[in-house]
Amino acid sequence: MKIYPIYHxxxxxxxxxxxxxxxxxxxxxxxxxxxxxxxxxxSHKHQDHYNPEVFEKTKDFKNRTFILANEIKQTPIHVIHMHHDETIHVDDMTISTLLSTDSGVAFIVEVEDKVIYHAGDLHLWLWEDDSEKEAKMMRGSFMAEMKKIKDRHFDLAFLVLDPRQGDELACEGLEIFNEWTDTSVIFPMHFSSDPARMEELLLKVKNSENIVNTERVKEYEF
Structure with a gap:
C-alpha cells in the first residue's frame, strides 16, 4: 500500500x-x-470532511464509486449510502461501518487481503469543561464502538489526534484503539489547524511505535 496524506x-x-x-x-x-x-x-457531512468539490476533483478517474454516510443527501451523481452498523459488498471489497460519537460513520474496508479503518469523527471527544455526566456519556458511547472491534487486526488505521482537546485528553482515544486492536500502522489526523501541536502530542502517546508522523511524510509505503 501507498498512503498519501492530503489534509486534515x-x-x-x-x-x-x-x-x-x-x-x-x-x-x-x-x-x-x-x-x-x-x-x-x-464519513459525514461536516465541511472539514465533506467537500462537494470531490466530485469534480476526481472526474479524471475513469471508474469512480462514491460511498457516503447516509446523512449526506444531495449529490450531483448517484452514490452508495451507508448507515452505521452496516456491511455491504462493493465489487470485490467488503465495507462495514461503526456509529460515530459525533456525526456519521467510521469505515472498515476489506480489500486485497488488507483491512483499513478510517475513524471519521468516531473518537473520544472529551473536553476540559465537560460535566461529569457529559464525560460519562461520551466514554460509554466510544467504548461501545471499540468493543465491536476489540482484538481485531487492521493493517492501516486513520485516527483522530486533535490538539484542541489539550494534552490530558487528546491522546486517550487513539491509545485505547491501539491497545484494543492489533493495528500495524496508524496515521493521526484531524489536526489541520495546528500541526506543530500534533507533533508535540505524538511524543505523549503511549506505545507509539506503530504511529506515523503524518506531517513528515508525503508518501508512505508498506
Missing part, C-alpha cells in the same frame, strides 16, 4: 488494484496516473 482527515490509499480516497476536504489530490478504480469515502 483526507488520505488517499493506493493498492495494487484499487485506489481509496477518504474524507477529502481541501488541497490538491496526489497525481496518480492509473486506470485503477477509485473508491471515494465520506
Amino acid at each position: 482527515s483526507g488520505f488517499m490509499v493506493e493498492l495494487e488494484h484499487h485506489i481509496l480516497l477518504f474524507d477529502y476536504y481541501m488541497k490538491d489530490l496526489p497525481i496518480i496516473q492509473s486506470d485503477k478504480p477509485l473508491y471515494v469515502f465520506v
Whole structure:
C-alpha cells in the first residue's frame, strides 16, 4: 500500500488494484496516473470532511464509486449510502461501518487481503469543561464502538489526534484503539489547524511505535 496524506482527515490509499480516497476536504489530490478504480469515502457531512468539490476533483478517474454516510443527501451523481452498523459488498471489497460519537460513520474496508479503518469523527471527544455526566456519556458511547472491534487486526488505521482537546485528553482515544486492536500502522489526523501541536502530542502517546508522523511524510509505503 501507498498512503498519501492530503489534509486534515483526507488520505488517499493506493493498492495494487484499487485506489481509496477518504474524507477529502481541501488541497490538491496526489497525481496518480492509473486506470485503477477509485473508491471515494465520506464519513459525514461536516465541511472539514465533506467537500462537494470531490466530485469534480476526481472526474479524471475513469471508474469512480462514491460511498457516503447516509446523512449526506444531495449529490450531483448517484452514490452508495451507508448507515452505521452496516456491511455491504462493493465489487470485490467488503465495507462495514461503526456509529460515530459525533456525526456519521467510521469505515472498515476489506480489500486485497488488507483491512483499513478510517475513524471519521468516531473518537473520544472529551473536553476540559465537560460535566461529569457529559464525560460519562461520551466514554460509554466510544467504548461501545471499540468493543465491536476489540482484538481485531487492521493493517492501516486513520485516527483522530486533535490538539484542541489539550494534552490530558487528546491522546486517550487513539491509545485505547491501539491497545484494543492489533493495528500495524496508524496515521493521526484531524489536526489541520495546528500541526506543530500534533507533533508535540505524538511524543505523549503511549506505545507509539506503530504511529506515523503524518506531517513528515508525503508518501508512505508498506
